[in-house]
Amino acid sequence: MAEDxxxxxxxxxxxxxIAVIKYWGKRNSDLILPINSSLSVTLHQDQLKSTTTVTAxxxxxxxxxxxxxxxxxxxxxxxxxxxxxxxxxxxxRRNSGDENSSTLTxxxxxxxxxxxxxxxxxxxxxxxxxxxxxxxxLAKLFGLEGELSEIARQGSGSACRSxxxxxxxxxxxxxxxxxDSIAHQIEPETHWPELRVLILVVNAEQKxxxxxxxxxxxxxxxxxxxxxxxxxxxxxxxxxxxxxxRDFETFGQLTMKDSNQFHATCLDTFPPIFYLNEISKCIINxxxxxxxxxxxTLVAYTFDAGPNAVIYTLEQHxxxxxxxxxxxxxxxxxxxxxLKGLPVKSxxxxxxxxxxxxxxxxxxxxxxxINTQVGPGPQLIEDINQHLVGEDGLAKE
Amino acid sequence: MAEDxxxxxxxxxxxxxIAVIKYWGKRNSDLILPINSSLSVTLHQDQLKSTTTVTAxxxxxxxxxxxxxxxxxxxxxxxxxxxxxxxxxxxxRRNSGDENSSTLTxxxxxxxxxxxxxxxxxxxxxxxxxxxxxxxxLAKLFGLEGELSEIARQGSGSACRSxxxxxxxxxxxxxxxxxDSIAHQIEPETHWPELRVLILVVNAEQKxxxxxxxxxxxxxxxxxxxxxxxxxxxxxxxxxxxxxxRDFETFGQLTMKDSNQFHATCLDTFPPIFYLNEISKCIINxxxxxxxxxxxTLVAYTFDAGPNAVIYTLEQHxxxxxxxxxxxxxxxxxxxxxLKGLPVKSxxxxxxxxxxxxxxxxxxxxxxxINTQVGPGPQLIEDINQHLVGEDGLAKE
Numbered sequence: 001m002a003e004d005x006x007x008x009x010x011x012x013x014x015x016x017x018i019a020v021i022k023y024w025g026k027r028n029s030d031l032i033l034p035i036n037s038s039l040s041v042t043l044h045q046d047q048l049k050s051t052t053t054v055t056a057x058x059x060x061x062x063x064x065x066x067x068x069x070x071x072x073x074x075x076x077x078x079x080x081x082x083x084x085x086x087x088x089x090x091x092x093r094r095n096s097g098d099e100n101s102s103t104l105t106x107x108x109x110x111x112x113x114x115x116x117x118x119x120x121x122x123x124x125x126x127x128x129x130x131x132x133x134x135x136x137x138l139a140k141l142f143g144l145e146g147e148l149s150e151i152a153r154q155g156s157g158s159a160c161r162s163x164x165x166x167x168x169x170x171x172x173x174x175x176x177x178x179x180d181s182i183a184h185q186i187e188p189e190t191h192w193p194e195l196r197v198l199i200l201v202v203n204a205e206q207k208x209x210x211x212x213x214x215x216x217x218x219x220x221x222x223x224x225x226x227x228x229x230x231x232x233x234x235x236x237x238x239x240x241x242x243x244x245x246r247d248f249e250t251f252g253q254l255t256m257k258d259s260n261q262f263h264a265t266c267l268d269t270f271p272p273i274f275y276l277n278e279i280s281k282c283i284i285n286x287x288x289x290x291x292x293x294x295x296x297t298l299v300a301y302t303f304d305a306g307p308n309a310v311i312y313t314l315e316q317h318x319x320x321x322x323x324x325x326x327x328x329x330x331x332x333x334x335x336x337x338x339l340k341g342l343p344v345k346s347x348x349x350x351x352x353x354x355x356x357x358x359x360x361x362x363x364x365x366x367x368x369x370i371n372t373q374v375g376p377g378p379q380l381i382e383d384i385n386q387h388l389v390g391e392d393g394l395a396k397e
Numbered sequence: 398m399a400e401d402x403x404x405x406x407x408x409x410x411x412x413x414x415i416a417v418i419k420y421w422g423k424r425n426s427d428l429i430l431p432i433n434s435s436l437s438v439t440l441h442q443d444q445l446k447s448t449t450t451v452t453a454x455x456x457x458x459x460x461x462x463x464x465x466x467x468x469x470x471x472x473x474x475x476x477x478x479x480x481x482x483x484x485x486x487x488x489x490r491r492n493s494g495d496e497n498s499s500t501l502t503x504x505x506x507x508x509x510x511x512x513x514x515x516x517x518x519x520x521x522x523x524x525x526x527x528x529x530x531x532x533x534x535l536a537k538l539f540g541l542e543g544e545l546s547e548i549a550r551q552g553s554g555s556a557c558r559s560x561x562x563x564x565x566x567x568x569x570x571x572x573x574x575x576x577d578s579i580a581h582q583i584e585p586e587t588h589w590p591e592l593r594v595l596i597l598v599v600n601a602e603q604k605x606x607x608x609x610x611x612x613x614x615x616x617x618x619x620x621x622x623x624x625x626x627x628x629x630x631x632x633x634x635x636x637x638x639x640x641x642x643r644d645f646e647t648f649g650q651l652t653m654k655d656s657n658q659f660h661a662t663c664l665d666t667f668p669p670i671f672y673l674n675e676i677s678k679c680i681i682n683x684x685x686x687x688x689x690x691x692x693x694t695l696v697a698y699t700f701d702a703g704p705n706a707v708i709y710t711l712e713q714h715x716x717x718x719x720x721x722x723x724x725x726x727x728x729x730x731x732x733x734x735x736l737k738g739l740p741v742k743s744x745x746x747x748x749x750x751x752x753x754x755x756x757x758x759x760x761x762x763x764x765x766x767i768n769t770q771v772g773p774g775p776q777l778i779e780d781i782n783q784h785l786v787g788e789d790g791l792a793k794e
Binding site (some may be wrong): 223224227228231253256257260261263264265267268269270271272274277278281284285288 | 624
């Protein structure tokens, strides 16, 4: 595939994933081996994605990387690990005579251009999509097929889950070399077509404690985190069953409880880590009020290492719940466009619903909402217009 | 003592206590038996106290109670339990010929007048001081001596710890009838004379989730709470040792970690309970910044079921830390008197200290500070001018 000179440019996209059973804490920081298995939903790339173009040339003197238009340090150990591991695996396959292997020389240096279409480090798992995209693109460049999540994991733990679409489990594994700490798909993106994902962007500023250093402190200091690791397996089994049965009630309850428990272990960390802010708490209360009005779980929240809420719901509840969010967090007049992604219809809220929610509206509390759905894994982009780099090897625009 | 007619009025005071190993969760809600032992510091009554006057008369037709000037329902089951248990114990002692027993007839009805000199239900454990005071005063009225914490516990769990001064442990006990779930003094109030307690009142409004219903939901829904109960014994042993050694470094660290863990179990409750607000979090960050500037634990926070912070520190650090609080939470011009309780001297803050704390001042974030210290248990008030009720049996003022 990458044999003629035009194929020296490879462009791929990769998705964001949002865990419903969270990953928090490494048992091995070098190999990025987690203390518990985790499970996530892959979001659709129509709304959120990383795009990476890799180019290789005998003229390149060194590997280089540009992220969102700015050159970054290629010496970053995790980047180095991904580059080394993809090349090593490609070499191994080639030596074993795998006919899929590209003839592109593995000694060529690469230039990597990567962009996200969403704010980096806003708690939206940009590193997961970014590393998944990098590993997938490098693998395509070097003609490497098959299991790649083990390499993506070494870039950023949760990146391994972005290597697949649909519903994805990252098994913690037991081996010391991490070779069984890989992701696999539980169900494909077509499994639960009604499932919708609303991202409530509360605050797109840089977060204060990075998840990487946060989880390290948690592992060192939180007694509750050790216990959580022990009870995840039974929650995981229930979660997989709920997904297979498309049982939103159970799926939603487990999702919310797991999110709360993850943030509880952050609070049990010393010094404590707070990712939820007052708006996050109001969203939590709003979700519980809404569900309790209907006497069932129609919407479920989850929060990663930041204040933004991710809401899981079913298609038929999107319009009304978005209206509820708009009512209690009225957009600022000169703020961002409030609704992004899949279309949402404006509906009237029943008065009894409004009067059952005891909350004063907070203007501008939610900056915008992205309406999206479950999506596929990384994609190879055939359209040459979408390369981030021109034929001259220079970044476009 | 209560034999002549003037002695039909008994007035007592009882202290607030602030736990450093928290009580959260009952294994038996009727008897108020906890799922873990707890440990507290009794605060001095010069600053915070409940005062109760009990009167008894053959003319009274029924037991009645007034709290902070307002008559409350005497049928409250917990009040009834305390009244019944004190009378029962007094009857038992009298039948066994205990010569200390009062000859006051146990059939007389009582009128109870109780006031707190601090905001009720602001997370300042008013029910603990209130029930301790009630049980102590009733016992004095009926000439009952000895262990009373078992009865106070049945009024409000943590009230049992307010039955003693100094450093007090409430042992969870193992018996089904709760007879071994009692409080005892670890060290008297004179043990650690340098210890100081600063109460940072953040918000004296009624709290949203009462601790009683909150802990019930936690017991039902929080997996982490069950685990916490298992690890409390080892923390308790360390805490007792730190108190005995007057080791503030260890005492402070254990206190902060226990507070965080308690709030973590609230967050792990479903739906989650939040007692800490943004100001609470800023105080937590301020304490960690202050300690980290000095490279040791000079101040330690703890939070009960509300946003107010209680700060433990040693006498020599009070002036400076109060200045820090004043600097980062400047009082509102027309707010409450900012400093209450023991005197605090104004000092200059070193510039390097200020520049090490990365926080913008929040005007009015802390409403006022009460500076207090460790104090004794409940007191019988001999001064008849302090009765809340006149000789006519009517409430004064």
